[in-house]
Amino acid sequence: MKIAIASGKGGTGKTTIAVSLALAADGPVHYADCDVEEPNGHILLRPVLDQRREFALTVPEVVEAQCSGCGECRDICRFNAITVFGSTAMAFTELCHSCGGCFLVCPENALTRGTRVLGLLESGRAGTIGFSQGTLRVGEAMAAPLISAVKEEAFLTDGLVILDAPPGTSCPLLAAITGADYTLLVSEETPFGLHDLRLAVGVLRKLEQPFGVILNRADLGDGKTGKWCREENIPVHLEIPFDRKIAEGYAAGIPLFDCRPELLPIFSSLLKEISR
Amino acid sequence: MKELLIVSGKGGTGKTSITAALAMLLPQTVLADCDVDAADLHLLLSPRIREEHEFRSGVLAVINPALCNACGTCAELCQFRAIRINTTAELIPFSCEGCGVCARFCPEGAIRLQEKHCGEWFLSDTEYGPMIHARLGIGEENSGKLVSLVKKRAREEAEKANAAWLLVDGPPGIGCPVIASLSGADLVLLVTEPSLSGLHDLKRVAELVRHFKLPMGACINKWDLHPGYSADICQVCREQAIPVLGTIPFDTAMVDAVVKGVPLLQQAPDSAAAKAVRGLYEKIIQLSLSA
Numbered sequence: 001m002k003i004a005i006a007s008g009k010g011g012t013g014k015t016t017i018a019v020s021l022a023l024a025a026d027g028p029v030h031y032a033d034c035d036v037e038e039p040n041g042h043i044l045l046r047p048v049l050d051q052r053r054e055f056a057l058t059v060p061e062v063v064e065a066q067c068s069g070c071g072e073c074r075d076i077c078r079f080n081a082i083t084v085f086g087s088t089a090m091a092f093t094e095l096c097h098s099c100g101g102c103f104l105v106c107p108e109n110a111l112t113r114g115t116r117v118l119g120l121l122e123s124g125r126a127g128t129i130g131f132s133q134g135t136l137r138v139g140e141a142m143a144a145p146l147i148s149a150v151k152e153e154a155f156l157t158d159g160l161v162i163l164d165a166p167p168g169t170s171c172p173l174l175a176a177i178t179g180a181d182y183t184l185l186v187s188e189e190t191p192f193g194l195h196d197l198r199l200a201v202g203v204l205r206k207l208e209q210p211f212g213v214i215l216n217r218a219d220l221g222d223g224k225t226g227k228w229c230r231e232e233n234i235p236v237h238l239e240i241p242f243d244r245k246i247a248e249g250y251a252a253g254i255p256l257f258d259c260r261p262e263l264l265p266i267f268s269s270l271l272k273e274i275s276r
Numbered sequence: 277m278k279e280l281l282i283v284s285g286k287g288g289t290g291k292t293s294i295t296a297a298l299a300m301l302l303p304q305t306v307l308a309d310c311d312v313d314a315a316d317l318h319l320l321l322s323p324r325i326r327e328e329h330e331f332r333s334g335v336l337a338v339i340n341p342a343l344c345n346a347c348g349t350c351a352e353l354c355q356f357r358a359i360r361i362n363t364t365a366e367l368i369p370f371s372c373e374g375c376g377v378c379a380r381f382c383p384e385g386a387i388r389l390q391e392k393h394c395g396e397w398f399l400s401d402t403e404y405g406p407m408i409h410a411r412l413g414i415g416e417e418n419s420g421k422l423v424s425l426v427k428k429r430a431r432e433e434a435e436k437a438n439a440a441w442l443l444v445d446g447p448p449g450i451g452c453p454v455i456a457s458l459s460g461a462d463l464v465l466l467v468t469e470p471s472l473s474g475l476h477d478l479k480r481v482a483e484l485v486r487h488f489k490l491p492m493g494a495c496i497n498k499w500d501l502h503p504g505y506s507a508d509i510c511q512v513c514r515e516q517a518i519p520v521l522g523t524i525p526f527d528t529a530m531v532d533a534v535v536k537g538v539p540l541l542q543q544a545p546d547s548a549a550a551k552a553v554r555g556l557y558e559k560i561i562q563l564s565l566s567a
Contacts, residue, residue, distance in 0.1 A: 010287010099375030
């Protein structure tokens with residue numbers, strides 16, 4: 001079972017929920033932090049990370065001595081990552097999407113495979129929980145390939161997989177949730193929460209993947225998010241009221257059940273409910 | 277004209293609420309919402325749309341099944357695993373990056389590239405000045421390009437209006453849309469909250485802003501939810517020479533304003549949070565005059 005925790009709007013409590021689900025699991029479980037721009041799961045789970053490697057894209061490097069400046073590589077590149085300057089091609093590798101087109105068209109064998117590091121992939125354990133995360137290199141724009149790498153490694157593990165997705169509704173979200181068996185969208189009872197939830201629901205419907213909603217800080221706001229979910233026949237699995245103790249615990253990196261142990265059975269039964 | 281960009285690293289720290297509150301205080305302002313994949317500023321500023329435009333960017337492969345003999349060349353060459361072979365080749369649209377390699381190498385000429393409609397952008401009017409905002413299509417990529425477009429149009433509008441300020445609500449994170457938002461900013465305001473996550477994410481976004489050598493200041497929202505971490509954040513800011521321009525207390529008036537769909541300073545002008553935002557505004561003005 002692969003469960004993704006996503007939201008549209010940021011700061012709704014994705015990481016708190018994702019970590020709690022991992023802690024509530026009965027059998028083998030793996031938590032994967034797919035929010036590579038701002039990974040925070042490690043703050044709550046405090047894992048021991050014993051494996052670390054750089055994750056890189058393959059990008060072209062021009063061997064000037066062999067390049068005739070014909071421009072084939074420039075013409076196939078749709079990302080403006082190659083230009084021809086005088087009699088030789090020049091690669092702007094930070095724009096490269098690693099489609100491989102330039103290597104295929106170069107008639108002179110003048111391109112070799114270089115790399116552009118997107119970030120770090122780390123894994124280890126937090127107690128009985130398997131843990132992995134990606135961390136985007138500061139200054140790097142392209143998060144999606146690193147997210148896919150984190151997810152695919154997690155998919156290789158046995159048992160329950162919890163994917164902590166990034167906010168938003170564009171390619172980083174898709175990279176994190178595509179292929180999940182179920183997605184939990186964490187939202188709030190505010191117009192921001194509802195607006196961004198509707199966008200996230202649009203993505204899930206387009207992907208044709210099953211999903212449900214958790215309403216966090218459910219007593220702050222206008223109640224319209226839950227109402228909308230009911231009108232749309234979207235299951236609301238859980239409503240968590242605003243609780244200063246939970247907020248203070250989160251601030252200090254203390255998982256939910258250490259502040260509110262009475263919530264543990266609720267998350268256990270939520271996992272069972274989703275697994276059915 | 278000065279360009280003030282609000283970012284946060286971590287989502288949900290209060291970027292949009294603070295942007296809307298500042299919109300009421302800054303004189304002669306043009307507004308831009310650069311959080312194009314979850315744009316919320318319009319929910320507080322009730323813009324009246326003056327112009328709506330399509331956003332087209334990039335291409336998508338289109339496979340003609342009548343010409344395809346399922347040879348599999350396209351699927352083999354596609355680095356994005358965006359094509360699967362059944363009785364003919366089939367595109368998985370969400371995975372296609374529009375690189376065009378499949379179309380170039382299809383021996384049957386069965387694949388063409390089609391321009392993609394990725395969303396809309398709007399020029400609107402608000403009580404507090406013209407606003408440029410956008411809506412990225414569901415699950416689309418190219419959000420960085422849409423951000424750049426929004427900023428370009430907003431700058432044009434600001435020049436036309438002879439504006440004193442361009443106030444930009446930025447996206448969360450540190451990736452492509454944030455990098456696109458940063459270009460050309462005169463001052464970047466980092467909105468954080470007193471938690472280990474808030475501090476962790478603040479450090480990363482500050483590193484990004486420093487990477488682009490832009491001036492920045494910080495603001496701690498909901499500072500009293502954990503005064504200890506607020507002190508830690510101030511300490512880190514001191515070490516990194518980032519001025520703390522404001523501290524805003526946790527105030528349900530902020531939530532009330534979002535629910536009413538108006539800026540905080542309209543909903544609750546005398547609230548503790550509103551007073552703190554006025555203090556933030558004063559510091560921003562001081563800093564921009566001294567720069």
